[in-house]
Amino acid sequence: MSTATAFLSRREMLFGRACAETQPASTDLSYRASAVVARMAGVAAPARVSSRIPDCQVVSHRDERFRFISDLVADRRVMMGFIYTHCEGICPTTTKHMFEAYKILKERSTEPFVMLSITIDPERDTPDALLRYAVRNGVANIDDWHFITASKADTTNLLRAIRQNNAEGGDDLAQNGHTGVLIFGNDSRDRWGGIGAGSEPIHIANTFERTARTRSLRHFAGFGTTAEEQ
Amino acid sequence: MRKQTSQTKKDLSRRGFIKQGGMGAILTAGVAPYLTLKPRAYGAPPPTPFAFTPFTIPVPFSPRAVPANITPANPNQPPGDANPVYHGIAPEYALNHVSRAGKNDWVSADRENPNYNWNLTQNENDANAALPRFKELRHHHVMQPTRVQILPGVQTPMYSYNGVVLGPTIRSRSGEPMVVRNTNNLGDVETSIHLHGAHTPSHSDGHPCFYVFPGKSRDYYYPNIVPRKKDGKLDWITESPSTMWYHDHGNDVTAHNVQHGLLGFCINTDHLEEKLMRDGVLPDCDLRDPVTKQLIKSPNGATIASPYDLPLALCDMRLNADGTIFWDHFDHDGYLGDIICVNGAPQPVLQVEPRKYRLRLSACTLARHWVVRLSNGQPFLQLANDTWLLPQAINQTEIYMNPAKRADVIVDFSRLAGQEIFLENIMQQTGGRKPDGINRRAPMRVMKFVVNKPLDTRYKECTVAAGTPLRPHENILESEATVTRYFDFNRSNGAWQVNSEFYSAFRPDAAIISGATEKWVLRNGSGGWWHPIHIHVEAFQVIRYNGVVPKETWKYKSDNISLEGGTTAELLMKFRTFDGPFVFHCHNNNHEDMRMMKNMEICRNVRQGTTIVNGRRVAAPVAVPTLNNRWFSVPEPIVGIPHSYIQSHPALFS
The missing domain is CATH 2.60.40.420 (Cupredoxins -  blue copper proteins)
Incomplete structure (x- = not known):
């Protein structure tokens, strides 16, 4: 290391020092990135991503009825996972990692967001079954977390729209073909993303924060030195 | 909707790939019918709802970048709010x-x-x-x-x-x-x-x-x-x-x-390639008007610098009815457009002189693989694979290009005055996962060359021919490699992994001693997906592809290699000059975004440790990465050893 930079460590040189938390996360829910880009480019704003997802009727493990888009997604930050309650494959990991990520996210920020665990086996996973599953996973009392079920047709359409149906063809709800992907969205900003549910919870939390903007981007300015690691 | 020109219609009919039935709108749009995606279990993306006449729009070229009056950031000042450049500059x-x-x-x-x-x-x-x-x-x-x-x-x-x-x-x-x-x-x-x-x-x-x-x-x-x-x-x-x-x-x-x-x-x-240009072996990429001494401009006034040395980015697009680019945020198979573009123009046309042109073909698609050829059967004279000139120019009738692959070729139009030829893609592809295979009888026309411009005799014809020496090549020897690493590219529950792990920003998946020569074995065990793997920072040399010596152009330097389903590529690589974290990943960008990526860190700090050679643990210098995994309870990964090997030899890794 050259003497010219002796007062900075190599890590700091490369990745920057931790930035002070001066800027709060954006709470401007009227901001819509795709619309802003369209305005800057001088064209009409495109339809939101969520407009391509069916606004179907769903029921939660608390027996609450929702419209999927209008009540749970519109103008919200949302994390979606896909499970069925008797799954012995990826689903337990999905739910466990969502919970771990949820705890990290709640510790870091007060920005509201919605957690959705959507069953791909709506015939077997009644609201009661989902409640038992949520209790078993210790998350039944988290107000922002809904374990939801819908009719088989609605579930199929929903999974098709967000590409979480059986990618290998055949039965859309086939349990051996379902994905273990978490979907992140910020409908206000029209920003969507995802990550494999098998990723470490810290990465699930980080990626959700960056995609859904529950915190300021500047937490991600430093590679390995800022709050991204904490 | 615009009508096709009679010329185009005739062309299409003659090639015999117009098919009737339900494809009317697509045909009028000038897109060959095989470009439409097969209906799949979850429904195909919508076709672009606009028509255009192919081979009428001239190929656009971006202007040369103009130097700007900026003061680079002070490298001794850390990045952040106090720095005029928020993210700073490299140390x-x-x-x-x-x-x-x-x-x-x-x-x-x-x-x-x-x-x-x-x-x-x-x-x-x-x-x-x-x-x-x-x-x-x-x-x-x-x-x-x-x-x-x-x-x-x-x-x-x-x-x-x-x-x-x-x-x-x-x-x-x-x-x-x-x-x-x-x-x-x-x-x-x-x-x-x-x-x-x-x-x-x-x-x-x-x-x-x-x-x-x-x-x-x-x-x-x-x-x-x-x-x-x-x-x-x-x-x-x-x-x-x-x-x-x-x-x-x-x-x-x-x-x-x-x-x-x-x-x-x-x-x-560099001075070697500039000499090839000065000597008239290659077209000069900085061609100046002999009178005004200015760089050559394109018809729209932008400086493109040489009409005979042209970068051509092969892309594909899909548009929504409102003109925006179709983008499915939830589809992680790979983006496939239904409009073939070159430099951003749909199936364009280029008017050329009867002479040799250097075309720097670059597959800038996210998921589409290409096998390009010329419609008259004439071979390309390939100068470079990816970024580096080959040892000598090689005649190639068909060139396979995975996403991110570059093929730098000479096309000789000198005996084609008055003719029209097409750049064609014969790789069929109906989904983002992998191409369907080559069909030489159903070419997709990418762009048209019309040899109708008079030969500009102010500029001499370049002399490169098959076998012309270009850039000397130095083989890395397998015996130089001190470390062998294995990377398996696999799919897991709808996302992609390398060695059964998702990308972690904090984990150095390969901690490499600066200056080391390493052998990497990249494997794609699944037949259903193709993964073009790109390694940053240095060129690699493929020594074996599925156990055999690879084709001519892959033997030298590359920065990406296509792992077709069920294939193994063995390559040699040196890691020099720069240290710090870099990545290697699948260049199907949708797969990359779903974490089919790994960190490699080139380290200057070395400690005495142990490594595995031929299945035995031996004392050896080990790199000390700055990335760390202290936030995780899992032990530090043993770099270079596939998980399956670790699992089957628990005694070695306890």
């Missing part, structure tokens, strides 16, 4: 440069040997060189939304560098240091710029976590030097790059950003 900028007293005027110097200034001369024996050969080149690229007319009469909002798609073509020379300030004015999306094919410091390499945030800037420092040979001297002769491209590399937004226009070319020459 190598200070280490490589000597500041002249009182001036922010950096003269490049060599970190390895402070008495040797790499910028003084490229001729290491030239003792008379006293002044820097090159001034530092400075550019300022502002990423901003812009409105582009891809299809006639349809306005498409896109991302751009400095308002143009593709971005301005950077012209650099080996040994010429360059600082490109990238400012993100895209509103809400984070970016990171990767100069693909370049040998750059980690800070400037477009590591997916080294972002440029909205409203912020990063100074990308490109020393434009080459890796060092065993004797310590810079390997100008065999390692200098030619065609590079820069594109976005932001973590999990790469595919979206690249498809929306964040890409451009960088054309580099």
